[in-house]
Amino acid sequence: MSVFQYISENWDQIGPQVVTHLEIVxxxxxxxxxxxxxxxxxAARSEALSTVIMxxxxxxxxxxxxxxxxxxSIWFGLANPPVIIGLVLYGLLPVARNTxxxxxxxxxxxxxxxxxxxxxxxxxxxxVELPLAVPVVLGGIRQATVMIVAVATVGATVGVDDLGxxxxxxxxxxxxxxxxxxxGIIPVxxxxxLADAILAGIQRALSRGRVSVAAT
Amino acid sequence: xxxxxRVVKRYGDQLAVDHLSLEIKSGEVVMLVGPSGCGKTxxxxxxxxxxxxxDGTISIDDRDTRTYDVNDLRRSIGYVxxxxxxFPHQSVAExxxxxxxxxxxxxxxxxxxxxxxxxxxGLPAPSYARRLPxxxxxxxxxxVGVARALGADPNILLMDEPFGAIDPIARERLQNxxxxxxxxxxxxxxxxTHDIDEAVKLGDRVALLSKxxxxxxxxxxxxxxxxxxSEFVTGFLGEGPLVRRLALIPIAEVQLPAMNGAxxxxxxxxxxxxxxxxxxxxxxxDGRARVVKGDQTVGIVDADVIRAAxxxxx
Numbered sequence: 410m411s412v413f414q415y416i417s418e419n420w421d422q423i424g425p426q427v428v429t430h431l432e433i434v435x436x437x438x439x440x441x442x443x444x445x446x447x448x449x450x451x452a453a454r455s456e457a458l459s460t461v462i463m464x465x466x467x468x469x470x471x472x473x474x475x476x477x478x479x480x481x482s483i484w485f486g487l488a489n490p491p492v493i494i495g496l497v498l499y500g501l502l503p504v505a506r507n508t509x510x511x512x513x514x515x516x517x518x519x520x521x522x523x524x525x526x527x528x529x530x531x532x533x534x535x536x537v538e539l540p541l542a543v544p545v546v547l548g549g550i551r552q553a554t555v556m557i558v559a560v561a562t563v564g565a566t567v568g569v570d571d572l573g574x575x576x577x578x579x580x581x582x583x584x585x586x587x588x589x590x591x592x593g594i595i596p597v598x599x600x601x602x603l604a605d606a607i608l609a610g611i612q613r614a615l616s617r618g619r620v621s622v623a624a625t
Numbered sequence: 626x627x628x629x630x631r632v633v634k635r636y637g638d639q640l641a642v643d644h645l646s647l648e649i650k651s652g653e654v655v656m657l658v659g660p661s662g663c664g665k666t667x668x669x670x671x672x673x674x675x676x677x678x679x680d681g682t683i684s685i686d687d688r689d690t691r692t693y694d695v696n697d698l699r700r701s702i703g704y705v706x707x708x709x710x711x712f713p714h715q716s717v718a719e720x721x722x723x724x725x726x727x728x729x730x731x732x733x734x735x736x737x738x739x740x741x742x743x744x745x746x747g748l749p750a751p752s753y754a755r756r757l758p759x760x761x762x763x764x765x766x767x768x769v770g771v772a773r774a775l776g777a778d779p780n781i782l783l784m785d786e787p788f789g790a791i792d793p794i795a796r797e798r799l800q801n802x803x804x805x806x807x808x809x810x811x812x813x814x815x816x817x818t819h820d821i822d823e824a825v826k827l828g829d830r831v832a833l834l835s836k837x838x839x840x841x842x843x844x845x846x847x848x849x850x851x852x853x854x855s856e857f858v859t860g861f862l863g864e865g866p867l868v869r870r871l872a873l874i875p876i877a878e879v880q881l882p883a884m885n886g887a888x889x890x891x892x893x894x895x896x897x898x899x900x901x902x903x904x905x906x907x908x909x910x911d912g913r914a915r916v917v918k919g920d921q922t923v924g925i926v927d928a929d930v931i932r933a934a935x936x937x938x939x
Contacts, residue, residue, distance in 0.1 A: 522710030525675055525783075526724050526773075527700035540714050
């Protein structure tokens with residue numbers, strides 16, 4: 410159990426990295442959820458917009474993360490800002506795609522009866538479509554979160570002092586590489602699994618009576 | 626009162642509704658009936674402006690519906706569709722409270738109204754108010770749909786094939802319930818169906834439309850069955866319109882000869898219609914049936930009596 414020994418011996422370094430990691434993930438998930446939700450709503454309303462949004466969001470995902478962070482650091486400097494922006498961009502596809510899908514799966518009869526009773530388009534969205542899409546939207550947020558937790562480690566390449574730093578600094582060492590890399594990976598995995606479990610719990614709790622509960 | 630004045634709906638070159646003029650009186654049930662593609666649903670949805678007419682005017686109590694704010698208009702009209710469209714994430718009570726909440730009624734008034742409506746449709750509030758739509762049967766869901774449409778006590782109720790997806794036994798029960806409900810609430814009901822039997826059973830008047838939204842005949846069910854105005858109407862009424870018409874004549878309105886001689890084996894209830902009487906007559910070995918009221922025999926009925934009664938009311 411030399412990994413855990415390594416972690417405890419280096420806790421004064423790894424502890425703050427865990428905190429930084431959590432901060433970055435929290436901010437990115439919040440921002441990407443908000444923007445992704447808005448894009449998903451727009452995509453559900455217009456097929457043309459949907460094509461553009463999904464194409465751009467998928468293209469962003471094909472850019473390697475260290476390249477994207479490096480590119481963004483040209484304009485936003487080193488450390489956290491380019492990484493936060495990059496991670497937000499990565500999270501857009503799952504959130505926007507699921508938001509659109511969630512709205513599209515709402516039974517047209519339910520929407521028609523809502524309109525027929527005199528709900529305005531905004532009321533239909535806020536009181537009927539989004540509440541019914543919540544489980545699917547949360548599925549997208551879960552995907553984005555797990556991805557952001559993992560990819561945030563790459564932020565170390567542009568100088569973010571998160572758990573990626575422990576991994577990065579271990580690479581190329583003559584001895585003890587395995588323990589050091591695992592000392593970075595294990596906390597990342599724990600954060601990812603916990604975040605996913607918490608969101609899954611919220612998803613279940615909010616799925617009362619919903620048409621489709623996405624297992625994604 | 627709802628007035629259609631030369632209403633036209635065109636989709637491209639397709640004419641869905643062709644210069645429809647109709648006057649629907651307050652408190653009456655008007656059935657829009659016809660084959661698919663006859664524009665009956667389109668006509669219905671133009672009343673609450675889910676579809677806007679291409680030309681012509683629809684007015685409610687002499688006010689052009691286009692002069693209303695569209696959402697205010699819809700909130701003042703009950704709307705029931707075949708798929709019901711209950712909000713699956715909301716309880717029965719929340720569903721019924723939809724329009725009152727949109728109108729900003731105070732909480733207590735809403736709660737009282739919900740309980741009143743649940744009572745009216747025969748689903749007791751203590752066991753139903755908190756259920757989700759998924760926990761109801763098809764018939765119960767449709768009743769909740771009707772209660773939701775009545776939420777803010779609108780004068781007008783639009784019903785688009787509300788019982789179309791329900792099994793025949795439950796459908797008949799829902800039809801009877803609607804008739805009972807209508808005696809209590811006295812709404813102006815516009816009801817779309819493709820089922821002529823349903824139209825004849827529920828309607829005070831029936832508007833029969835043919836393809837392309839042409840009004841073929843607008844008359845009471847009795848009139849429609851006895852005097853179809855066109856070949857199309859005759860064809861749509863199908864086989865045996867006169868037999869069907871018997872279902873509209875209550876036995877109570879018929880002069881019955883008193884029973885003499887041996888009592889016939891078959892019997893029919895005094896509350897029934899001539900159609901029930903005919904059924905009893907056909908069942909009876911001697912072609913006669915007793916008409917019973919409680920445990921009393923009030924007369925007898927046979928083929929001649931039925932024929933005479935049907936001729937007289939024509």
